Amino acid sequence: MPQESGASVEGRYLSPGCVLCHQGAKMVLFVTGRCHRACWYCPLSRERKGKDVIFANEHQVTSPAGAIEVAETMSALGTGVTGGEPLLEIDRVVDYCRALKEHFGPEHQIHLYTGLAPDEAVLRRLQGLVDEIRLHPPLEAWPSILETDYARSAGLAREMGFLVGIEVPSLPGIDDLAAALPLLDFLNINELEWGETCAAAMRERGFEPDDGVHNAVKGARAWAENLSTDPKVHFCPSVFKDSVQLRERLKRIASNTARPFDEVTDDGTIVYGVLEPDGATEAFLASLDEDEYAITEGRIEMAWWLLLEHGADLPGKKYVVERYPNGGMIVEVTPL
Structure with missing residues (x-):
């Protein structure tokens, strides 16, 4: 496992993308709200869900130049590409990632989040542009993860030089993903979050918010406890996104733009x-x-x-x- 490319925190491996997120140094590039799946736990807002729109952080953009301008305001050291399903717009992903790498240099670290299992042809298009691939296999695939295209994609991507992980929300049954750890550089577990577009589905399944202040779902941390003991596994609490990640990103933007x-x-x-x-x-x-x-x-x-x-x-x-x-x-x- 190429740990030298990331960091060790209290004996746990953090991918380079996660290290930059902790520093608030990563721009979030939302390339489309279109998706081939309809995950009941998807927290995307109505402004973005199902819509073919592009956002760099909170700013809607229409070109790579617009994304670069947003990245400049925060002195971004990397970019996280997300959606929707980014690979439904692979030409767009390639164009934006190439522009970012050409502008900021090859050291501008890019990770891509996908619910698909990219094959060799897709991975070839991403080589040299995306450094880190984060797979999101559907919940129903977790019990037989080693028999899925996600396992095959992970193995192929690592052979081709990508850092590869799985990134999923904490849900009952997440322990099933332990079988995939030997195939991965890391496994990120995001604390399950309550959102306006998934609230009804959460209630139908008997879930409820942990408290009246944060978006975390009650029990989500406990579901990930066993798996979180592995040094390849990183649990990302809901409160971290607001109390650390967002705050540090805002500080970077403010230092560049404040009057x-x-x-x-x-x-x-x-x-x-x-x-x-x-x-x-x-x-x-x-x-x-x-x-x-x-x-x-x-x-x-x-x-x-x-x-x-x-x-x-x-x-x-x-x-x-x-x-x-x-x-x-x-x-x-x-x-x-």
Whole structure:
């Protein structure tokens, strides 16, 4: 097993893709919402599920150049290709991965997540573009995993120089995948998550959220306990995606895109003040340096503390905004 390409954490192997995810250094490239399967546990949003759309992180893009621009904003060291089923759009996968490798260099680490079992012809097209293949065999294939095309695909891909793993959600019966471990470099188990599009199917099967705060499904961690003792196995908790992975990615984006007056929080969000003027502000703006404010669609944006300090003398609506960096989602608006 080529452990030298990844990392050992407390005696466990982490693939290179996982190492970069832990650092928040991996862009997520969603190449299509189309899929050949209808997994009842699929948590994809209605915005993406079944739709042929492309997203780089949270930004919808239409070209490799758009994806590269998003990757630049976070100084991405790698990309995770996902869907839907990416290999239903293999020409798109090849085009985007080639563009990323050409722009950032061959060291830009790319992993691809697929529910198919790619044959030699498909793997040849991915050689030199995808470094790590993560197979997602369907639940019904787990009891006889060694007799499936997934086992054959894993063996072939490793012979061709790919790092190969299985990545699946934690479900009852996951212990069946222990038989596949000798064929793999790693096995990633994602804590089963509750989502709006799979909630009804979860309820039908008697599942329920672990608590009212996170998306984890009650019991999901326990189902993976036995298998998680193997050093090739990595269990990824639901809370990790929000508390570590997303936060670190936001910090990288914020460090590249924050304006001089934006305050970057420990969570990677940015905070700034907004004035919607209702009267003269020329004298106030003249007292500021050019990099201490920005005018956007008639709003004056500035450091939140500056607005707090001078707000009583400024006519108009005043509030503080916390949002994801680079024009991302608004987290909170606090009126002043």
